[in-house]
Amino acid sequence: MATRVEETRPSSSLAQEEPIRSGESPWQRLVRDRMALLGLAILAGIVLLVLAAPWIAGQDPVAIDPLNKLQPPGGEHLLGTDNLGRSIWARILWGGRLTLGTATAAMLVILAVGLAVGVVAGLQGGWVDDLIMRVVDVLMAFPSLILALAIAGMLGPSLVNVLIGIAAVGWVTYARVVRGMVLSVREEAYVEAARSVGVPAWRLALRHVLPNILSPIVVLATLDMGALLLSISALSFLGLGAQAPTPEWGRMLNDARPFMQTAPHLMLFPGLAIFLTVMAFNLLGDGLRDALDPRTRRR
Amino acid sequence: MGGRLPSPVGLPFVGDRSQEVAIGIYILRRLVLLVPILLAISFISFSLIHLAPGDPAEVALRAMGAQLTQDAIQAMRTQLGLDDPFLVQYIRWLARVLRLDFGASVRTGTPVAELLLTRLPATIELATASFLLAVLLALPLGVVAAVRQHTPIDHISRVFALGGASMPGFWLALILIYLFAVKLDWLPALGRGDGRHLILPAVTLSMGIAPTYSRLLRASMCEVLSQPHILTARAKGLSNQAVILGHALRNALIPFVTVLGISFAHLLGGAVVVETIFSWPGIGKLAVDAILTRDFPVVQGFVLISALIFVVANLVVDLSYRWLDPRIRLTGGG
Numbered sequence: 001m002a003t004r005v006e007e008t009r010p011s012s013s014l015a016q017e018e019p020i021r022s023g024e025s026p027w028q029r030l031v032r033d034r035m036a037l038l039g040l041a042i043l044a045g046i047v048l049l050v051l052a053a054p055w056i057a058g059q060d061p062v063a064i065d066p067l068n069k070l071q072p073p074g075g076e077h078l079l080g081t082d083n084l085g086r087s088i089w090a091r092i093l094w095g096g097r098l099t100l101g102t103a104t105a106a107m108l109v110i111l112a113v114g115l116a117v118g119v120v121a122g123l124q125g126g127w128v129d130d131l132i133m134r135v136v137d138v139l140m141a142f143p144s145l146i147l148a149l150a151i152a153g154m155l156g157p158s159l160v161n162v163l164i165g166i167a168a169v170g171w172v173t174y175a176r177v178v179r180g181m182v183l184s185v186r187e188e189a190y191v192e193a194a195r196s197v198g199v200p201a202w203r204l205a206l207r208h209v210l211p212n213i214l215s216p217i218v219v220l221a222t223l224d225m226g227a228l229l230l231s232i233s234a235l236s237f238l239g240l241g242a243q244a245p246t247p248e249w250g251r252m253l254n255d256a257r258p259f260m261q262t263a264p265h266l267m268l269f270p271g272l273a274i275f276l277t278v279m280a281f282n283l284l285g286d287g288l289r290d291a292l293d294p295r296t297r298r299r
Numbered sequence: 300m301g302g303r304l305p306s307p308v309g310l311p312f313v314g315d316r317s318q319e320v321a322i323g324i325y326i327l328r329r330l331v332l333l334v335p336i337l338l339a340i341s342f343i344s345f346s347l348i349h350l351a352p353g354d355p356a357e358v359a360l361r362a363m364g365a366q367l368t369q370d371a372i373q374a375m376r377t378q379l380g381l382d383d384p385f386l387v388q389y390i391r392w393l394a395r396v397l398r399l400d401f402g403a404s405v406r407t408g409t410p411v412a413e414l415l416l417t418r419l420p421a422t423i424e425l426a427t428a429s430f431l432l433a434v435l436l437a438l439p440l441g442v443v444a445a446v447r448q449h450t451p452i453d454h455i456s457r458v459f460a461l462g463g464a465s466m467p468g469f470w471l472a473l474i475l476i477y478l479f480a481v482k483l484d485w486l487p488a489l490g491r492g493d494g495r496h497l498i499l500p501a502v503t504l505s506m507g508i509a510p511t512y513s514r515l516l517r518a519s520m521c522e523v524l525s526q527p528h529i530l531t532a533r534a535k536g537l538s539n540q541a542v543i544l545g546h547a548l549r550n551a552l553i554p555f556v557t558v559l560g561i562s563f564a565h566l567l568g569g570a571v572v573v574e575t576i577f578s579w580p581g582i583g584k585l586a587v588d589a590i591l592t593r594d595f596p597v598v599q600g601f602v603l604i605s606a607l608i609f610v611v612a613n614l615v616v617d618l619s620y621r622w623l624d625p626r627i628r629l630t631g632g633g
Contacts, residue, residue, distance in 0.1 A: 134335075134339075137336065138336060138339040138340060138343065139343075141336050141339075141340055141609065141610050141613075142340070142343070142605070142606045142609065143563070143564035143567045143568050143605055143606070143609050144568065145564070145567075145568030145569075145571065146567060146568055146586075146601075146602060146605045146606075147602065149568075149586070149587075150347055150586075150590070150598055150601075150602045151347065151350060153590030153591075153598060154348065154350040154351045154590075154595070155350055156351070157591075226464065226465060230467055230468075233467055233469075234467070234468070234469060237467075237469045237572070238571070238575060239591055240590070250467075250469075253467075253469060253473065254469075257473065260473065260476065260477055261481055264477055267470070267473050267474075267477070270470075271467060271474070275465055275466055275467060278464075278465040278466075279462075279465035282464050282465055283461070
């Protein structure tokens with residue numbers, strides 16, 4: 001459940017090995033990867049569904065209807081109703097907006113901070129680099145979920161605070177990876193040339209360094225989105241994220257616990273939603289990694 | 300830390316006295332380097348309490364259920380030393396922590412060190428069981444998947460890896476409780492008692508790491524199996540079993556050791572969720588209860604202890620990796 005991208009992470013892709021064809025673009029390789037396409041399709045489906053929530057949810061996700069509580073799936077309510085008679089279908093759709101939205105926002109913050117810090121450390125070098133790397137070392141000395149839990153917990157229960165907690169520990173891996181890439185890009189002839197004609201550091205970073213490190217970072221981010229979503233749902237499940245009556249997948253699972261015996265479907269659908277979304281991100285991430293760098297393909 | 304692979308360039312391993320001295324110096328150097336990291340960890344753990352909105356004195360009084368009068372708040376501020384500058388507060392706190400005094404729970408008044416020490420054995424029991432279970436699952440699956448590449452067992456190992464990486468631990472826990480405690484009534488769902496209580500939480504926690512282990516072991520085995528010494532062993536006429544278990548597996552396990560450090564983060568982080576669901580009385584559940592009741596000294600102590608365990612575990616993993624792989628020189632950074 002760690003939010004960090006692990007360098008040792010093995011591929012979880014189910015794709016069959018196919019010969020690496022020379023001259024093939026990354027996009028062509030991705031399109032040939034059936035499992036990555038499956039991930040993309042699942043993800044696209046989920047995103048479309050949650051975006052269409054206002055039109056297809058059919059019911060207000062927080063509207064209480066005690067006469068129709070704990071209805072099983074099927075019938076009038078597609079996925080049944082919860083203990084307060086709220087439509088699970090509506091809550092899954094609206095909850096998906098919140099869960100996916102928070103994960104995306106957290107990833108954007110992590111990327112922005114990680115990229116900025118990594119580029120500054122790599123381009124600046126010297127004591128700035130030393131200082132940044134020591135901070136990174138210290139933050140990496142904490143088990144990430146625990147530090148995120150403590151930060152979010154101290155700030156008080158809310159989804160925004162979960163986002164802050166997750167982002168506060170998540171940026172460090174990116175900063176380290178980006179710094180490493182910047183250090184190698186910095187030695188390239190075109191960067192040397194740009195620097196020698198007096199291109200300012202910020203312009204060097206934006207025009208010459210960032211475009212060259214962006215694609216591996218996108219792969220890392222996609223691979224990491226699944227783990228990020230799991231961490232956010234875990235903290236929400238523990239009661240630190242969205243508060244009642246707001247629908248959110250992790251929170252919905254926690255709310256379902258007391259009704260496990262009488263209405264197990266309450267815990268089925270939010271869990272399935274998290275599982276499918278994380279799986280889609282993992283499949284797509286694996287596919288993107290293989291497409292962009294065929295050398296990392298599994299044996 | 301343990302996740303970082305040391306540079307595999309190396310001198311041949313010489314088992315003489317100079318090597319022992321080199322090992323001693325290396326360990327000493329690592330221990331000295333640990334001091335600033337530990338200081339920084341303690342500083343962050345201490346600072347956490349200041350993230351809480353509002354006056355910490357008021358927060359403490361609220362947690363105790365006391366009345367928020369001006370006098371009570373001022374008395375609490377004096378008691379907690381909040382009127383002193385931040386750095387003075389930190390140094391005073393650090394001096395106490397070095398004497399293993401982490402303060403007291405604001406709810407119960409019990410010393411935090413006592414709370415953590417009482418709860419730690421349960422977490423260690425759960426983490427150890429989960430780790431052993433994960434290895435027991437991953438070892439045969441990883442080896443067979445590597446030996447029988449592209450067969451159904453290899454595909455099963457892939458599905459297992461994908462499923463494991465995508466499965467929310469808290470959902471798996473609820474499903475296991477529903478199936479084995481509620482429906483079949485085979486196993487207890489909550490609390491700590493005999494060995495049967497351990498099964499469901501340990502299975503849940505192990506599922507967070509077993510798939511990673513099995514895939515890493517497969518990749519590592521594939522690599523080793525293609526190396527010349529394995530061909531030599533086969534050419535000598537050794538049986539397939541002897542080659543795999545005697546030669547390949549031993550070498551394939553070395554890179555596997557590097558992920559053990561990361562596993563500690565998984566086990567500690569996962570324990571927080573799993574212990575809460577299964578009411579397992581470990582430090583993870585203690586921390587979540589403390590967070591939800593705003594019992595900050597307990598949270599502070601928990602974060603500090605978790606980071607300490609993680610740092611020490613990573614150091615041990617790193618040292619054992621170097622000890623296991625004689626190709627690695629003991630003077631490199633790590």
